[in-house]
Amino acid sequence: GESVGLHLPTLSVQEGDNSIINCAYSNSASDYFIWYKQESGKGPQFIIDIRSNMDKRQGQRVTVLLNKTVKHLSLQIAATQPGDSAVYFCAERVAAGNKLTFGGGTRVLVKP
């Protein structure tokens, strides 16, 4: 079945450094990918998304890269700040349906 595989590792990063979070997906029919940030006790918040006809998309301090050949998605956060500490989830959507399938998440801890 479709799945987005992402263990729940913890990424510790020094404040000001760049962060890279990786995600593997398994469904080649997925045409839309999205990253969410979830702070403790809160709901997921949209960060950035990308469609399958693109390889890269940039936002404010964030960049998403999509490699369809190896079914890999990454989120890069530039100049990581304490407020970036959270769990980050990738999710995918198969063209035929509207539900998002989530990966397991990565916890980012920003050290001052």
Add this chain to the structure above:
Amino acid sequence: NAGVMQNPRHLVRRRGQEARLRCSPMKGHSHVYWYRQLPEEGLKFMVYLQKENIIDESGMPKERFSAEFPKEGPSILRIQQVVRGDSAAYFCASSPQGSTGELFFGEGSRLTVL
């Protein structure tokens, strides 16, 4: 413009009782999705509804769980005869009709079964 509203934010039930979780989508959104999240895990899809219709319930347990999104009022996720394994955070998300973009999430309802 208020976001997705969920209530209650916290709910405690004893085994065998019923839990009802409510979700009001964002204004103008007609699609509602329910997800379940266990501690330190990702969000698992449960059900996708439009007004008065269940579109995809492939993630719903076959027994004790049901969901509705009536013509008027919020979407309801109902869990009958709760067991300890039902303890989780339940998130609702919404999107406008025809959207191929993001889902907008609420703050979740945290169910604890004693």
